[in-house]
Amino acid sequence: MAVLAGCRQDMHNQPKFIPLRSSEFYSDRRSARYPVPGTISRTVSGDLANCSNNASPECQESVIVDKEQLDPNSYYLTGKRGNVYGNDLPGDLPFKTDTPDGRQNILARGQERYTIYCTPCHSQLGDGNGMIVQRGFKRPPSFHVQRLKNAPLGWFYDVISNGFGGMPDYAAQIKPADRWAIAAYIRALQLSQNASETDVAAADRDQLSKPAEQGITIPDTSIISPAVTTPVTPVPDTQPKGNKR
Numbered sequence: 705m706a707v708l709a710g711c712r713q714d715m716h717n718q719p720k721f722i723p724l725r726s727s728e729f730y731s732d733r734r735s736a737r738y739p740v741p742g743t744i745s746r747t748v749s750g751d752l753a754n755c756s757n758n759a760s761p762e763c764q765e766s767v768i769v770d771k772e773q774l775d776p777n778s779y780y781l782t783g784k785r786g787n788v789y790g791n792d793l794p795g796d797l798p799f800k801t802d803t804p805d806g807r808q809n810i811l812a813r814g815q816e817r818y819t820i821y822c823t824p825c826h827s828q829l830g831d832g833n834g835m836i837v838q839r840g841f842k843r844p845p846s847f848h849v850q851r852l853k854n855a856p857l858g859w860f861y862d863v864i865s866n867g868f869g870g871m872p873d874y875a876a877q878i879k880p881a882d883r884w885a886i887a888a889y890i891r892a893l894q895l896s897q898n899a900s901e902t903d904v905a906a907a908d909r910d911q912l913s914k915p916a917e918q919g920i921t922i923p924d925t926s927i928i929s930p931a932v933t934t935p936v937t938p939v940p941d942t943q944p945k946g947n948k949r
């Protein structure tokens with residue numbers, strides 16, 4: 705009897721990792737292991753290389769997922785080479801960065817993601833005066849202070865990935881490729897706030913001194929909203945009563 709019970713115990717206590725439980729076996733103490741670099745996700749149809757010419761969100765997304773399976777210490781996933789933050793975009797982003805159109809795409813994507821995730825605190829201008837800051841949340845520094853103008857792109861990637869001081873991390877919400885897109889957009893935002901006449905193409909420069917377009921009159925809103933007191937007519941209650949579905 706005792707021998708049989710012993711056998712049963714053996715089957716019950718199989719060596720296994722409970723999901724997300726830590727492990728002493730691996731040096732990074734994660735029981736969940738990264739797939740071997742180069743593993744191709746089952747959701748990717750066909751050749752991955754095709755995706756660099758395919759702008760469909762599904763295809764891009766599948767590449768993004770695949771990139772997440774890279775070596776966790778890669779520049780792509782840390783913003784650092786060794787201990788040094790880099791100031792360039794990783795070469796293997798699912799956005800093309802070597803054509804004007806490609807750069808336009810990554811900035812547009814970055815602007816969209818920035819508007820969703822960062823403006824509530826950092827504001828559309830990046831001056832740190834977002835809506836919830838105006839309602840009392842800790843005020844972040846402006847992106848236009850010299851220290852952050854000098855900060856490398858990898859630093860912005862890192863802050864989004866790991867948070868910073870009073871700022872939470874956005875690793876769960878924003879995929880690595882999009883973190884890079886946001887970092888690139890912030891750099892563009894910084895440049896836009898400090899542009900000088902020489903940044904404008906010579907051919908367009910004379911436009912700068914032209915007076916604003918004629919013929920557009922901006923209405924004076926104080927006239928549009930006069931203190932009219934329209935009597936409020938009560939809306940008759942037409943909803944059938946007691947007619948629950």
Ligand code: HEC
Binds near residue numbers: 818822843860872
């Ligand atoms: C909930 C508000 C909030 C949101 C949303 C937010 N941040 Fe922040 N951020 C902060 C605060 C607060 C600080 C200052 C933290 C501190 O110094 O303790 C900060 C600081 C920073 C810094 C400066 C770090 C430094 O070197 O001083 C960067 C860069 C940054 N945020 C980027 C972002 C980006 C990019 C996003 C969007 C993905 C974002 N933040 C979203 C609140 C926010």
